[in-house]
Amino acid sequence: MDRLLDGYRRFRENDWPERRALFELLSEAGQRPRTLVIACSDSRVDPQMIFDAGPGELFVVRNVANLVPPYQPDAAYHGTSAALEFAVKALEVEDVVVMGHAQCGGLQALLNGVPDSVPDFVGTWIHIADRARERALKCESVEERQDVCEHEAIKVSIDNLMTFPWVRERVEAGRLRLQGCRFGIASGVLERLQPDGTFAAVA
Numbered sequence: 773m774d775r776l777l778d779g780y781r782r783f784r785e786n787d788w789p790e791r792r793a794l795f796e797l798l799s800e801a802g803q804r805p806r807t808l809v810i811a812c813s814d815s816r817v818d819p820q821m822i823f824d825a826g827p828g829e830l831f832v833v834r835n836v837a838n839l840v841p842p843y844q845p846d847a848a849y850h851g852t853s854a855a856l857e858f859a860v861k862a863l864e865v866e867d868v869v870v871m872g873h874a875q876c877g878g879l880q881a882l883l884n885g886v887p888d889s890v891p892d893f894v895g896t897w898i899h900i901a902d903r904a905r906e907r908a909l910k911c912e913s914v915e916e917r918q919d920v921c922e923h924e925a926i927k928v929s930i931d932n933l934m935t936f937p938w939v940r941e942r943v944e945a946g947r948l949r950l951q952g953c954r955f956g957i958a959s960g961v962l963e964r965l966q967p968d969g970t971f972a973a974v975a
Contacts, residue, residue, distance in 0.1 A: 837878030
């Protein structure tokens with residue numbers, strides 16, 4: 773905690789004076805982000821840093837393996853779906869970006885088995901991406917399986933986004949765009965999902 777407080781003090785001394793007017797405006801006018809980013813909770817992957825975005829630009833929800841569950845309105849707790857609903861219906865974002873990354877531990881657990889230390893929730897959650905696992909297991913090498921699973925899980929989440937009726941309605945009306953990206957931690961390269969289902973590095 774001491775390191776966090778030291779960071780806060782640096783923020784107050786260095787960044788706050790320059791950004792105070794922006795924060796005051798955001799406080800008065802409220803947030804109007806144009807983009808929802810669904811990213812992994814991995815501490816190495818910060819969407820705001822990667823996209824060089826400032827306060828108020830991105831509405832971000834992070835979870836294990838950047839997964840979107842299918843539409844399932846029931847009495848259970850749905851944190852990612854709630855954030856999606858708020859971003860799309862209340863904030864009226866124009867883009868939803870599912871951002872995966874290399875070396876994803878959640879998808880590694882999907883491929884190789886969930887560690888005994890996390891028995892309560894992780895296993896059930898990552899099975900959202902079972903379809904990605906099935907495709908990845910057709911690969912021969914361990915490295916290729918991980919790579920394929922990370923790319924395919926992004927596609928699974930985008931397919932699941934389309935099961936939400938108010939997402940599908942806006943996409944079909946041209947009011948909402950669904951995007952897929954994958955960030956290479958070691959390389960710094962961002963890949964973007966193309967219309968043909970392949971990924972290409974952003975120039």
